Amino acid sequence: MHLVRRILIAVVVTLAIAFIGIAWVAPVAMSFYASRKAIPVTRVLPTDLADRSISQATGKRLSYLGHDFEVPWSDLDESKTELFPKDNPHKTMARLHFRSGLQMLIIAAPTHTFADELTKEVKMSPGALEPFSGLEPPFLITNS
Numbered sequence: 001m002h003l004v005r006r007i008l009i010a011v012v013v014t015l016a017i018a019f020i021g022i023a024w025v026a027p028v029a030m031s032f033y034a035s036r037k038a039i040p041v042t043r044v045l046p047t048d049l050a051d052r053s054i055s056q057a058t059g060k061r062l063s064y065l066g067h068d069f070e071v072p073w074s075d076l077d078e079s080k081t082e083l084f085p086k087d088n089p090h091k092t093m094a095r096l097h098f099r100s101g102l103q104m105l106i107i108a109a110p111t112h113t114f115a116d117e118l119t120k121e122v123k124m125s126p127g128a129l130e131p132f133s134g135l136e137p138p139f140l141i142t143n144s
Helices: 002-037 113-122 126-133
Strands: 060-064 067-071 082-084 093-097 103-107
Antiparallel strands (some): 093 103
16 A cells, blocks of 8 residues: 555656646747747847938828827828727727828827736736836836
8 A cells, every 4th residue: 555655646746847847848948949930030130220311291290189290191081080989078099091091090098007907907916017017116108
């Protein structure tokens, strides 16, 4: 009986060590494998712009959701412009359609909205998110 018990304990401990080892080694091994098999565009490094001049082309000055900005296109189709949420008078998102087929999405959310939603979704405290985001509570996300 003692021999069977010892063998069973040895098997359980060996399997536990193997599973823990796999749990630690497999992600590292897979990341090395994925980095070797990545498509070439993932290895492109940022470089300085060849032309730093500012375009003098005519654009259009727009104002949505309390923000003023200029876009380089002048073919805005205002009949297709959508503001969201549709059932709320306080709009936080706008989708602009241009006749050329381009679309632009503008989001103007109150401060902390992204971080608050993320911490609710992941069920973690805002302080626990700090090491991953680089943001210190209270989160400060500014429009630059």
